[in-house]
Amino acid sequence: AQSVTQLGSHVSVSEGALVLLRCNYSSSVPPYLFWYVQYPNQGLQLLLKYTTGATLVKGINGFEAEFKKSETSFHLTKPSAHMSDAAEYFCAVSDIVGGYNKLIFGAGTRLAVHP
Amino acid sequence: SQTIHQWPATLVQPVGSPLSLECTVEGTSNPNLYWYRQAAGRGLQLLFYSVGIGQISSEVPQNLSASRPQDRQFILSSKKLLLSDSGFYLCAWTLRDVANYGYTFGSGTRLTVV
Numbered sequence: 172a173q174s175v176t177q178l179g180s181h182v183s184v185s186e187g188a189l190v191l192l193r194c195n196y197s198s199s200v201p202p203y204l205f206w207y208v209q210y211p212n213q214g215l216q217l218l219l220k221y222t223t224g225a226t227l228v229k230g231i232n233g234f235e236a237e238f239k240k241s242e243t244s245f246h247l248t249k250p251s252a253h254m255s256d257a258a259e260y261f262c263a264v265s266d267i268v269g270g271y272n273k274l275i276f277g278a279g280t281r282l283a284v285h286p
Numbered sequence: 287s288q289t290i291h292q293w294p295a296t297l298v299q300p301v302g303s304p305l306s307l308e309c310t311v312e313g314t315s316n317p318n319l320y321w322y323r324q325a326a327g328r329g330l331q332l333l334f335y336s337v338g339i340g341q342i343s344s345e346v347p348q349n350l351s352a353s354r355p356q357d358r359q360f361i362l363s364s365k366k367l368l369l370s371d372s373g374f375y376l377c378a379w380t381l382r383d384v385a386n387y388g389y390t391f392g393s394g395t396r397l398t399v400v
Contacts, residue, residue: 203384207391214292214376215330215391222385261330265384271337272318272380274389278329 173198173266177277184284190234190249192280194262197243203265204245205274206236210258218260221245232256257284288313292377292392299399305350305364307395309377312358317379319360320389321352324374336360372399 178193196202203222207215219230226238236247245262262277289312299305311317321333332345334352342352349368353361360377377392 205388212374212394212396214393215378217388217390220388263389265389269343271335271343272382272384273332273335274320274378274380275332276322276330 172268173202173264173275175262175264175275175277177260177262177280179280180278181281181283184252184282186254186284186286187251190247190252190256190282192247192260192262192282194236194245194247194277195243196245196262196264198264198266204236204238205263205265206230206234206245206247207261207263208232208258209261209279215261218247252282252284254284254286257282288379288390290377290379290390290392292375292395294395295393296396297398299367299397301369301399302366305362305367305371305397307362307375307377307397309360309362309392310358311379314358314379314381316357317381319354320378320380321360321362322376322378324376324394326373330376334362367399369399372397 174197176195205220206218209215218234219228221228221238229235234249259279259281261279263274266273291310319336322330324330336342336354350364375395378389380389381387
């Protein structure tokens with residue numbers, strides 16, 4: 172079965188600094204990969220997804236992620252952090268188990284942005 | 287366009303009481319439906335998924351059950367709540383064409399069992 176590892180449960184950056192949230196997956200075939208953001212007491216909002224094609228994926232709010240098959244990674248980046256980026260971020264992989272699609276999540280990374 | 291509704295948003299229930307959380311999807315047919323739970327300080331755990339009316343698969347043994355009485359309705363239930371059932375419950379949907387539709391989540395229900 173697929174698994175997703177997010178390195179760092181908490182990441183803290185200064186406003187204006189680079190944001191880098193790490194995600195590695197386990198898969199023998201290229202999966203569908205997703206990044207979601209969750210603000211307190213809210214549902215999950217899709218930031219971006221990789222399915223096929225271009226390995227650099229651009230999402231909402233200035234985020235982007237690069238699919239690297241050789242490294243089985245899908246790290247999320249943003250050149251300049253804003254205070255409003257403070258939230259929890261989840262990396263996920265869509266797996267097919269028993270013929271059915273399932274979304275498997277990493278443990279999440281809480282991003283703090285300080286002035 | 288498709289939308290997903292979850293209710294209630296917040297619920298406080300005593301131990302041993304029953305539970306019913308409802309999720310409905312609009313604007314699509316025959317969606318795959320999912321229930322996830324997010325316990326405090328933990329990630330998202332898949333509880334149940336359904337690919338059609340009356341078809342429910344459970345991921346982990348627990349005190350909860352799920353039902354799908356209609357194509358776009360997914361219900362999470364318990365006969366007697368435990369303290370450990372507290373958490374944030376999220377419903378989600380997708381179609382077979384996951385690449386194009388992705389997974390869309392509801393706004394969640396915060397359940398506190400006291």
